[in-house]
Amino acid sequence: MTGIATRADAERLDAGDPLGRFKDAFDLPDGVIYLDGNSLGPLPKATPARLEEVARREWGGDLIKSWDKHGWMDYANRLGDKIAGLIGAGDGEVVVADSTSVNLYKVLSAALRMRPGRTKIVSEIGNFPTDLYIAQGLTGADSGRELLMAEKAGIVPAIDGDTAVVSLTQVDYRTGEMHDMAAMTEAAHAAGAIMVWDLSHSAGAVPVGLNAANADMAVGCGYKYLNGGPGAPAFLFVAERHQNSFEQPLSGWIGHARPFDFLPDYEPADGVSRYLCGTPGIIAMAALEVGVDLMAEADMSAIRRKSIRLSELFIERVEATCGEYGLELISPRSPEIRGSQAGFTHSNGYPVMQALIERGVIGDFRAPDILRFGFTPLYLGFADVWDAVEILRDVLASGVWTGEKYSRRGMVT
Amino acid sequence: MTGIATRADAERLDAGDPLGRFKDAFDLPDGVIYLDGNSLGPLPKATPARLEEVARREWGGDLIKSWDKHGWMDYANRLGDKIAGLIGAGDGEVVVADSTSVNLYKVLSAALRMRPGRTKIVSEIGNFPTDLYIAQGLTGADSGRELLMAEKAGIVPAIDGDTAVVSLTQVDYRTGEMHDMAAMTEAAHAAGAIMVWDLSHSAGAVPVGLNAANADMAVGCGYKYLNGGPGAPAFLFVAERHQNSFEQPLSGWIGHARPFDFLPDYEPADGVSRYLCGTPGIIAMAALEVGVDLMAEADMSAIRRKSIRLSELFIERVEATCGEYGLELISPRSPEIRGSQAGFTHSNGYPVMQALIERGVIGDFRAPDILRFGFTPLYLGFADVWDAVEILRDVLASGVWTGEKYSRRGMVT
Numbered sequence: 001m002t003g004i005a006t007r008a009d010a011e012r013l014d015a016g017d018p019l020g021r022f023k024d025a026f027d028l029p030d031g032v033i034y035l036d037g038n039s040l041g042p043l044p045k046a047t048p049a050r051l052e053e054v055a056r057r058e059w060g061g062d063l064i065k066s067w068d069k070h071g072w073m074d075y076a077n078r079l080g081d082k083i084a085g086l087i088g089a090g091d092g093e094v095v096v097a098d099s100t101s102v103n104l105y106k107v108l109s110a111a112l113r114m115r116p117g118r119t120k121i122v123s124e125i126g127n128f129p130t131d132l133y134i135a136q137g138l139t140g141a142d143s144g145r146e147l148l149m150a151e152k153a154g155i156v157p158a159i160d161g162d163t164a165v166v167s168l169t170q171v172d173y174r175t176g177e178m179h180d181m182a183a184m185t186e187a188a189h190a191a192g193a194i195m196v197w198d199l200s201h202s203a204g205a206v207p208v209g210l211n212a213a214n215a216d217m218a219v220g221c222g223y224k225y226l227n228g229g230p231g232a233p234a235f236l237f238v239a240e241r242h243q244n245s246f247e248q249p250l251s252g253w254i255g256h257a258r259p260f261d262f263l264p265d266y267e268p269a270d271g272v273s274r275y276l277c278g279t280p281g282i283i284a285m286a287a288l289e290v291g292v293d294l295m296a297e298a299d300m301s302a303i304r305r306k307s308i309r310l311s312e313l314f315i316e317r318v319e320a321t322c323g324e325y326g327l328e329l330i331s332p333r334s335p336e337i338r339g340s341q342a343g344f345t346h347s348n349g350y351p352v353m354q355a356l357i358e359r360g361v362i363g364d365f366r367a368p369d370i371l372r373f374g375f376t377p378l379y380l381g382f383a384d385v386w387d388a389v390e391i392l393r394d395v396l397a398s399g400v401w402t403g404e405k406y407s408r409r410g411m412v413t
Numbered sequence: 414m415t416g417i418a419t420r421a422d423a424e425r426l427d428a429g430d431p432l433g434r435f436k437d438a439f440d441l442p443d444g445v446i447y448l449d450g451n452s453l454g455p456l457p458k459a460t461p462a463r464l465e466e467v468a469r470r471e472w473g474g475d476l477i478k479s480w481d482k483h484g485w486m487d488y489a490n491r492l493g494d495k496i497a498g499l500i501g502a503g504d505g506e507v508v509v510a511d512s513t514s515v516n517l518y519k520v521l522s523a524a525l526r527m528r529p530g531r532t533k534i535v536s537e538i539g540n541f542p543t544d545l546y547i548a549q550g551l552t553g554a555d556s557g558r559e560l561l562m563a564e565k566a567g568i569v570p571a572i573d574g575d576t577a578v579v580s581l582t583q584v585d586y587r588t589g590e591m592h593d594m595a596a597m598t599e600a601a602h603a604a605g606a607i608m609v610w611d612l613s614h615s616a617g618a619v620p621v622g623l624n625a626a627n628a629d630m631a632v633g634c635g636y637k638y639l640n641g642g643p644g645a646p647a648f649l650f651v652a653e654r655h656q657n658s659f660e661q662p663l664s665g666w667i668g669h670a671r672p673f674d675f676l677p678d679y680e681p682a683d684g685v686s687r688y689l690c691g692t693p694g695i696i697a698m699a700a701l702e703v704g705v706d707l708m709a710e711a712d713m714s715a716i717r718r719k720s721i722r723l724s725e726l727f728i729e730r731v732e733a734t735c736g737e738y739g740l741e742l743i744s745p746r747s748p749e750i751r752g753s754q755a756g757f758t759h760s761n762g763y764p765v766m767q768a769l770i771e772r773g774v775i776g777d778f779r780a781p782d783i784l785r786f787g788f789t790p791l792y793l794g795f796a797d798v799w800d801a802v803e804i805l806r807d808v809l810a811s812g813v814w815t816g817e818k819y820s821r822r823g824m825v826t
Contacts, residue, residue: 064777284696
């Protein structure tokens with residue numbers, strides 16, 4: 001029980017919220033309650049000016065000299081160090097590059113090479129599809145390797161002496177259910193396997209302790225809770241102890257020890273930089289940095305406390321007011337094992353979500369029947385959550401979503 | 414002989430230049446003669462406003478709905494079609510994604526799979542290093558494959574029945590020497606090999622006829638002659654005849670036939686879209702599109718005519734006025750086989766280039782001893798080239814570059 005019984009209670013919490021000041025740092029449209037920051041974080045108000053600066057002053061004004069003058073060459077490392085602070089990693093353990101999918105390919109490839117002779121990647125059947133697809137790309141018919149996709153309860157039993165790598169997303173993209181990072185990492189290590197974590201729904205959402213959990217490698221997304229912009233560059237972690245003992249096949253020139261010597265043979269850079277590949281995308285990194293800086297300013301334990309309270313309020317209100325309309329919670333009831341989101345199934349999930357979005361409450365739909373709502377403490381208040389559930393109940397009660405206009409399936413990412 | 418004997422001649426040519434109007438579309442700093450657009454193209458004046466629009470109106474204003482509303486989902490294809498028009502490809506044959514290095518990995522992987530049983534990648538010893546490094550990533554010790562790096566004259570003789578793929582950069586990054594795309598492609602095909610072209614120094618610089626040459630696959634860079642911004646997304650071409658017969662291992666969710674069904678098994682999309690991998694970088698693509706649109710407005714044969722005349726003037730003036738200072742042309746004398754750049758060796762190439770840059774003439778240095786100058790007809794005039802050579806001669810004559818301040822090796826990309 002949250003103890004929030006009226007909208008006035010919610011308003012009082014907002015008034016005393018130590019994170020309340022962050023809301024003004026985001027440019028949210030009027031009339032929108034945005035419960036989809038777990039898919040695409042909103043625009044920080046400072047981002048357009050930073051884009052203008054990187055374009056006009058750096059690129060435009062200093063042209064090619066900017067690679068030195070504005071620190072473009074090690075931008076991927078500097079920004080990586082900032083993200084490291086959000087995920088329990090150290091300086092020099094994180095780098096920003098490419099997409100989450102491409103980075104997964106790099107870390108899975110590296111992990112497979114670190115365990116020669118072992119043939120198995122263990123993952124979860126409900127893992128985010130790209131995690132499975134990338135693993136499939138490395139375990140094709142003629143590879144001599146296999147991808148074993150287990151249900152959650154079957155993961156640990158599936159890890160054995162033939163397992164090269166265990167690859168999991170910490171927070172389930174549909175249900176928000178969280179793995180116990182330390183326990184799972186230990187289980188992988190006990191079998192001699194490398195543990196790879198996808199933090200796409202964790203970074204900026206929940207406290208993450210990569211080094212405390214003794215994790216080996218990780219990847220994650222810049223455009224969800226880090227508010228880095230659509231398709232922002234992703235990040236990649238490798239524990240210091242592995243840094244000069246791994247190889248990966250995307251051996252592009254920026255991961256070379258001396259790229260500007262233009263040598264004909266590849267020689268990997270020291271440390272996490274050997275995970276870099278092509279020329280870094282400076283404009284996209286500039287946008288991502290604004291989001292990361294904002295997140296770094298906030299206290300992650302305060303974020304987690306508020307996130308739990310927002311989610312608890314949402315679930316409590318949905319169950320109290322929408323009980324008769326066939327919504328079924330698929331997220332864990334215990335907030336300790338739930339990320340910063342909640343999912344409900346509904347037999348008409350897609351049109352219900354479309355009708356809800358039309359009323360200004362933006363969540364998203366995930367096939368086949370899931371309504372998904374993200375709770376992002378930096379720009380979401382308790383009264384917002386209260387109002388969102390009121391509108392959800394109105395939509396369900398009115399049956400407006402049964403109309404023709406909501407029945408077509410579009411793309412909601 | 415260019416027939417340009419005085420600066421007044423050069424000014425007259427500028428006054429009558431049909432491409433002259435494009436100079437005003439770029440934001441070039443005062444006092445700079447920019448001969449490095451072959452490394453990083455300058456800022457189009459329209460780019461900051463487009464960045465503001467994609468950030469504020471699209472991302473900020475429409476949030477997650479932008480994937481549909483602003484066409485973000487197929488941005489990579491739409492922009493690819495625009496680039497196709499610049500490189501002699503058709504609609505649906507080009508897509509924008511990732512970096513040149515990552516795209517090379519995809520096309521080389523695909524080509525190797527299309528020629529099972531063949532073990533050899535043939536490339537050129539002087540190819541751009543990342544092209545070689547990526548090929549090395551696919552031909553490591555335990556791969557059962559090898560990378561054969563030949564001198565230019567040895568490439569065709571090296572292609573045999575064991576060659577899966579021939580991978581070349583059309584325009585040499587140091588000398589500007591161009592391969593005969595049609596003849597080389599024919600030689601590869603005669604041996605049953607797949608031909609992969611890197612167009613990083615071709616796209617927007619010289620007319621490219623991928624389909625006229627019967628090319629199989631190609632990649633290229635967005636931040637050089639296409640003026641897409643530092644680390645802009647790269648592009649990738651696959652001939653229509655191959656489009657449903659190739660596979661590549663970077664099988665991320667955006668290359669899936671139905672990404673939003675969130676299916677556990679990868680199924681490649683039809684056509685060139687199966688080369689997509691992670692979530693597309695929208696902000697970076699928006700910047701690239703401005704540069705591509707500008708290039709598409711200009712006539713490529715007019716660009717080529719002017720590019721040749723600018724390069725001829727530069728070489729002619731250097732040889733007429735700087736002859737005694739030890740500069741050695743390493744670019745082909747015949748403009749027909751020279752891209753839009755010229756290279757000279759000099760025993761003190763690095764400090765000479767630093768001194769030149771300090772005087773406002775921005776070219777670049779390429780190890781071990783090359784001064785490289787790019788000629789970009791959209792924003793460079795004949796008088797600019799005339800003045801650049803005058804300044805080069807002054808620098809060489811004054812010996813200013815022998816001072817201590819120019820002796821340290823920095824990073825010039």
